[in-house]
Amino acid sequence: MKKLLLFAIIALVASFSTQAQYFELSKDGHVYGSEIEVVGSPLDSEIYFDPLVTNISDIGMSVKVRRTVITAVEGTDNYFCWVACYAPFIDESTESFYMAPGFTTEPDYFSVHYTPLEHPGSTTVDYTFFNKDDESQSQTFRVIFKASPDAIDENILRGVSFSDVFPNPANDLITINYQLVPEVKTAQVRISNLLGSVVGEYTFDQGSTSMKMDVSQMEGGIYFYSIVLNGEVLHTKKLIVR
Numbered sequence: 001m002k003k004l005l006l007f008a009i010i011a012l013v014a015s016f017s018t019q020a021q022y023f024e025l026s027k028d029g030h031v032y033g034s035e036i037e038v039v040g041s042p043l044d045s046e047i048y049f050d051p052l053v054t055n056i057s058d059i060g061m062s063v064k065v066r067r068t069v070i071t072a073v074e075g076t077d078n079y080f081c082w083v084a085c086y087a088p089f090i091d092e093s094t095e096s097f098y099m100a101p102g103f104t105t106e107p108d109y110f111s112v113h114y115t116p117l118e119h120p121g122s123t124t125v126d127y128t129f130f131n132k133d134d135e136s137q138s139q140t141f142r143v144i145f146k147a148s149p150d151a152i153d154e155n156i157l158r159g160v161s162f163s164d165v166f167p168n169p170a171n172d173l174i175t176i177n178y179q180l181v182p183e184v185k186t187a188q189v190r191i192s193n194l195l196g197s198v199v200g201e202y203t204f205d206q207g208s209t210s211m212k213m214d215v216s217q218m219e220g221g222i223y224f225y226s227i228v229l230n231g232e233v234l235h236t237k238k239l240i241v242r
């Protein structure tokens with residue numbers, strides 16, 4: 001009796017730990033697993049992923065997609081398309097699409113989009129495909145969007161330093177103290193508004209350790225300033241102008 005009970009418990013655990021496979025994502029002949037990394041630069045206007053979707057079950061179903069944002073870099077945005085494209089504040093498709101067993105979508109039926117707006121870091125989003133008539137028939141794929149300044153050499157990163165801008169909030173002049181190394185060919189501070197438009201750019205002088213910037217002509221509000229080294233964003237922080 002104890003052995004039978006043990007086997008029953010093992011079978012029950014196994015049934016819960018193994019997710020049923022209803023869908024498959026693929027692109028250019030490559031089939032993806034349940035977790036997918038999509039890599040780009042913080043300077044990219046958009047990082048996106050547009051795989052084909054296949055119903056690998058033996059069930060025909062009307063499929064919808066639900067988005068769940070797990071973690072997000074502050075100041076970034078993301079949205080998805082399933083038959084139609086949805087605004088960043090919409091988490092579930094209003095459209096469904098009937099998929100017969102074995103059916104594969106055309107290109108661009110499903111796509112996920114991430115706008116880093118010059119902010120480095122990783123944003124994690126789950127996308128769940130489900131049968132609108134039976135939501136137990138579902139499968140989730142996790143997409144990790146990585147906007148990484150990988151092109152910045154580690155020797156450069158060890159040798160440079162930048163203070164936060166001050167004062168912050170600011171009325172007219174802001175200052176940043178810094179230290180550069182000879183390997184830095186170009187270095188700027190780039191100021192962007194909440195829409196991602198660049199409203200000011202200032203170049204660091206290799207022969208100095210401090211730079212002042214005039215923000216008196218900017219409208220009061222929230223901005224972001226990015227340190228850009230050799231064309232790659234090192235980091236982005238918030239700036240408030242009064």
